[in-house]
Amino acid sequence: MIDWGLPESTVAALVRGAGRAGESVAERDEAVARALWSVVVEPGDGDAGVLVGAVGAIEAARTLLEHPAPISLATATDGELTGSAAERALGRWLPRRRQADVVRAFESAARTRARLLVPSDPEWPAALDDLGAHAPLALWCRGDVTLLSRPSVALVGARAATGYGEHVAMELAAGAVSNGSAVVSGGAYGIDGMAHRAALASGGDTIAVLAGGVDRFYPAGHEALLTRIAQQGVVVSEAPGGTAPTRWRFLQRNRCIAALAGATIVVEAGRRSGALNTARHALDLGRPVGIVPGPVTSASSAGCHAMLRDYPVVCVTSVAEQMELLRGGVSTIGDCDGDGRRVSGANDDVVGPRDPDGMVTRVLDALRPRRAQSVEEIARSVGESPARIRGVLGALSLEDRVVSKADGWVRRGPGA
Amino acid sequence: MIDWGLPESTVAALVRGAGRAGESVAERDEAVARALWSVVVEPGDGDAGVLVGAVGAIEAARTLLEHPAPISLATATDGELTGSAAERALGRWLPRRRQADVVRAFESAARTRARLLVPSDPEWPAALDDLGAHAPLALWCRGDVTLLSRPSVALVGARAATGYGEHVAMELAAGAVSNGSAVVSGGAYGIDGMAHRAALASGGDTIAVLAGGVDRFYPAGHEALLTRIAQQGVVVSEAPGGTAPTRWRFLQRNRCIAALAGATIVVEAGRRSGALNTARHALDLGRPVGIVPGPVTSASSAGCHAMLRDYPVVCVTSVAEQMELLRGGVSTIGDCDGDGRRVSGANDDVVGPRDPDGMVTRVLDALRPRRAQSVEEIARSVGESPARIRGVLGALSLEDRVVSKADGWVRRGPGA
Structure with a gap:
């Protein structure tokens, strides 16, 4: 048990407000500790991941809370910090x-009916653990958190999408849904929005991962779309309510999209696109x-x-x-031979069926x-x-592609 | 010296007519033997390549001429021949x-001012030797045969090209020319024709490799274009004059395009395109x-x-x-690491300059x-x-991207 500096009933109420009913004290402490970490660190902070992984979120939080602040650190002339890694992290x-x-993070969750999801929850998506020390320490979620563990494909791309890109995004999202896959994306304008919309329109599941808090949807023009996703799918963020999206958080948000999905497909992207x-x-x-290539x-x-x-x-x-990519039917790893060549191709027949020495042709x-010929x-x-030639003609006549007449052989025309 | 069954003066006249003046008897025999082989075999006949490679074109021709025809061969029920490889080749x-x-092949060459090129000629493109036993045994050429040894890129693609494909073919051909490269293609409608045209329009060198004889240009609609190529570039075929283009010969012609060029680029191609x-x-x-990708x-x-x-x-x-591809700057061989991954990328900066922990961002x-902030x-x-933060702000202020004011730090706007 840890002293959060709040009455225990207040702590219980806060945790309950974040969709976590009937918890033990230990479970409550875990939730509050995770919430604290999501408030304290920027997404993807590996030092926090290592610390929490080593001693657990609660002990790590105790270390943080009990540390006599501020610690003194000097900067070298190049802007780098001196001091140990732990000192720098603190x-x-x-x-x-x-x-x-x-407290504000919990209150925001209660207000927006967001649920605080932590790794010990059965709904926590195991796929995120592949991020190792950079895995999110907690997720704030609005919607059906069970979707997070569904097979899914990430469809991402440019905000400045063209009609072509939006068309392809729509097709792929609808196709993913009809093949039983959820669609993950970032809720942005352009490709992201089209992927979410097409998934919803097909009656499928879709997951929007945001860079800022789930209390206020960004971009503002997608307020209605993200509200629908929160109702029919799920909107998640590792940042607590009230967090503004920043460029850094967008880049880190992208790692969660990549980790949640079984495969990532870039539909359209300029040279500097976040996709x-x-x-x-x-x-x-x-x-x-x-x-997805384009012109x-x-x-x-x-x-x-x-x-x-x-x-x-x-x-x-x-x-x-x-779907082949998602099922791992195409792998880019391990299918190079010694010379670095791809060893097999599904399209070996692109120029026609086997006819090794071309005799049939x-x-x-x-x-x-x-005109009949001898x-x-x-x-x-x-x-x-x-x-x-006689042998080949014999084989072709069995296939009804040539005919033997009194004065020689003729080809059967198409439909003859 | 070999008996061609013709007066020696006739043989000399025939050879002279194919652009080969002042030759010795041995050189003449070589030319006639090669012409004979180009008449007798279908393009890419490896048995002929092996035989000619082993004993020379003249001795191989003697074997052929002195053989008591016909030889008897039986066919098995599947249409395959019984008998040794040599018997089957004969x-x-x-x-x-x-x-x-x-004789007709030589007469056709004389009529169309085509030159018979053989491997012992200095103008013979050494690149063709990479085809081994499948290299052409001779080339019938109209135009400047020295172009055949120039650095070149093959631009090939669909006959049923779109405006997009033709635009890209034009750009690439013009770019090849302005970078000192010749353009090789197949003289067909669509991408091929556009590549040749753009090369000519840029004052560059272009090589058309035909599947049929160079006496009659195919397709008929490219008569004028191929005539211009014969005047300003070169039109070649391994088949003698009078040979009709067949599907098989188109496929074999493609190997010569690939061998002549330092790199082959497919601009647009349907699933069954010959390109x-x-x-x-x-x-x-x-x-x-x-x-070249497309929509x-x-x-x-x-x-x-x-x-x-x-x-x-x-x-x-x-x-x-x-041009990078042509210079070998990009290789698809040998740049896979142990996991089959491409090991380096020229576009490592696609999401922006290095900022490892994102602190500048x-x-x-x-x-x-x-609003100034402390x-x-x-x-x-x-x-x-x-x-x-103090260190980073210091570095950024040196770059004039932030300003320290009395009440704190502000960002410099673009153009501020």
Whole structure:
């Protein structure tokens, strides 16, 4: 049991307000400690992850609360801090160690009916653990938290999407839903919004991961969309209510999108699109990444093409290819042979069925639909012996593709 | 010296007529023997390549001419021939062993001012030797044969090209020319034609490789274009004049395009486009292959995307990337690490300059252009110690991106 500096009944009420009813004191302490950490650290703070992982959230919180602040640290001329890693971490956290902010986070959750989800909850998505020390320490969620553990695909892309990109996002999202997959995205304008909308329109599940708190939806123009997602899907953030989205938090939010989904697909992205950051998080996690190509004349696809050139990603052009990627049917890892070549291809037949020495092609080339030709004539024209030509003609006549007449052989026309 | 069954003066005249003046008897015999082989075999006949490679074109021709035809071969029920490989090869060649056809090939060359090029000629493109036993045994050429040894890029693609594909083909061809490279293609409608045209319009060199003889240009609608290429560039075929283009010959012609060029780029290709066959020949030869992506909604790019998924090819979106591919700057071989991942990327900065822990981003996020904030305030909002914030602010103020005022720090706006 830990002293939060609040009456126990207040603590119990706060925790209950964040969707956590009937908890033991230990469970309550865990929830409050996690909430404290989500208030104190910026997303992805590996030092906090290591500390909490080592001693647990409650003991880690005790260390933080009992530390005599401020600690003194000097800066070198290049702006780097001197001092041990632990001193530097405490230097970051102590300025935010304010009880009022933790209380406010719980009050915001109660007001917006957000639930505080912690790793010991059965609904906690195990996929996030792949982030290791950089995993979120808690999630604030509005909606159906069971969706977080569903098989899902992340569809991400440019805010400045084109009609082409939005069309493809819509198709892929609808296709994901009809194949039993949820759609994860970032709730932004453009590709993200279209992916969420198409998932909802198909009666599917969708997960929006926000960079700021779930109390106030960003962007403002997606207030209605995100409200619908909170009702029919789930909106989550690792930041407590009241947290503004910042560029840094957008970049860190992307790692959660990548970790939650079984595969990440970038539908359209300019050269500096944040969607590429999501894709790289997915690659770091060993998750498959799909890239939708577009016209090389479109700046909105330039980032996609750069990824296709420089990263072990897969070109995705259809719902079938999306699902193949998600099922791990296409892996970019381990299918290179010694020379770095991809060893097999699903499209080995792109130029037609097997006809190793081309004899079928060549005999059919030589035949005419009307003028009959002798075997010798065909042999000369094909450049093959009469004996071989006779064999090929025999095989083709069994398939009804050639006909033997009184004066020689003719090709059967299509539909003849 | 070999007896061609013709007066020696006739042989000399025939050879002279094919652009080969002042030759010795041995050189003449070599030319006639090569012409005979180009008449007798279908393109890419490896048995002929092996035989000619082993004993020389003249001795191989003697074997062929002196063989008592016909040889008897039986066919098994599946259409396969019984008999040794040599018997089967002779079975293919003997039906075409006709003096009149060799004479006609030379006469056609004289009429169209085509030159017979053989491997011992200094103008013979050494790149073709990479085809091994499948290298052409001779080339019939109209135009400047010295171009065949120039650095070149093959631009190939669908006959049913879209405006998008033709635009990209034009850009790439013009860019190749302005970077000192010749453009190789197949003279077909669509991408091929656009690549040749743009090369000519840019005052560059272009090479058309035909599937049929160079006496009659195919397709008929490209008569004028191919005539211009014969005047300003070069039109070549391994088939003698009078040979009709067949599907088989188109597929084999593609191997010559791939071998002549330093790199092959597929601009637009449907799922069954012959351009994919050219790309696969290039891969077989170890030549780099570039693929231009397009909208996934365009059937004319479906083959390109299939290649991107399944083969070790490079996504090419600009002239710069084309030239990088041609110079071997991008290799798809040998740059996989143990896990099959591409090990380095030219676009590592796609999401912005290095800012490893994001501190610059985070401090700039926290600052306002007008409302000044204390270091402690910024530290709390960023989630970092005041000491570290002070260091970062110092570095940023040196870059003139933040300003220290009496009441705290503000961000400099763009253009402020």
